[in-house]
Amino acid sequence: MASGPSAILAEIAEALRPCGIYLRGVAAFAPGEGPLLVGGSPARSMVLLGNIGGSLWPAFSRWRRNYGGPDPLDTFSKEAIRPLAERLGATAFFPSDPPWQPFQQWAMKADGLRPSPLGILIHPRYGLWHGYRGALGFPFEIGAEHEHVGHACDACRDKPCLAHCPVNAVTPDRFDIAACRGYLKSEAGRASCMVTGCAARNACPVGADFRYPPEQLRFHMDALL
Ligand code: B12
Ligand code: SF4
Ligand code: SF4
Structure with missing residues (x-):
């Protein structure tokens, strides 16, 4: 088992690299400020884990051939991250598990990322093409x-x-979820955003090289609907 912070980060990076999941920053909390961990003490550090562009898609696609259950991407992420948490004595958090943990606030704290008009945090290199798979x-x-x-x-x-x-649906002040969902269910939406991904997200010029591959775009759109 790793000892010392830099050895822990190295072990995490090494263990998750084959899954295409990367270290995405570390949020530091003042004493008493962090979320409660298994065992009852508050977190002082939260190591964020996620995809950069289509990084996890090849490993996830291979894994999925032998999985027919619900929530495949969440399950894939949990299978990768949970054993590591156990080995390191850490508490694992997942973005889709209720109660929703403030992953975006943690990312803002870790790297100073800020939201785009779509609600997604934008990275100067990866643009809108990154996400969080656990912490x-x-x-x-x-x-x-x-x-x-x-x-x-x-x-x-x-x-x-x-x-x-x-x-x-995308305005400087808010993201109109109802308008977006309504369109995605319509014939026009099924022939456009549902096939090629969110047109607003695609229009952003930042991080175009990290754009998700077409199958991943469709997977996330299906999940959104
Ligand atoms: C609920 C949810 C949604 C809801 C509503 C969001 C809302 N109004 O709050 C819906 C279903 C609309 C949604 C949509 C999408 N989401 Co979403 N969503 C979440 C989820 C599960 C919980 C958000 C939350 O309430 N957190 C709890 C609060 C306490 O945490 P927080 O950090 O303070 O929350 C921030 C967000 O709520 C944000 N926010 C406010 N309004 C909106 C609206 C949208 C659309 C988004 C994305 C965020 C957002 O501001 C808060 C303050 O920073 C998070 C995962 C998570 N645990 O955070 C993902 C998450 C925010 N979503 C994410 C993504 C990528 C999307 C989609 C692009 C999905 C897709 N198709 O790929 C779309 C965006 C719309 C689009 N057209 O492209 C990513 C964002 C990654 C990033 N780079 O920032 C997250 C972090 C999931 C992940 N695994 O990485 N989402
Ligand atoms: S998915 Fe389509 S309808 Fe929804 S916000 Fe993006 S462009 Fe608009
Ligand atoms: S196009 Fe991209 S960089 Fe420009 S405001 Fe929208 S999200 Fe931000």
């Missing part, structure tokens, strides 16, 4: 270097994401 909470500090990145939307003059949604 490991520890009752001690892990002194990872913080990347603290800039906010791409501030420098984006034309904001094409705001112009490309066919039902104007």
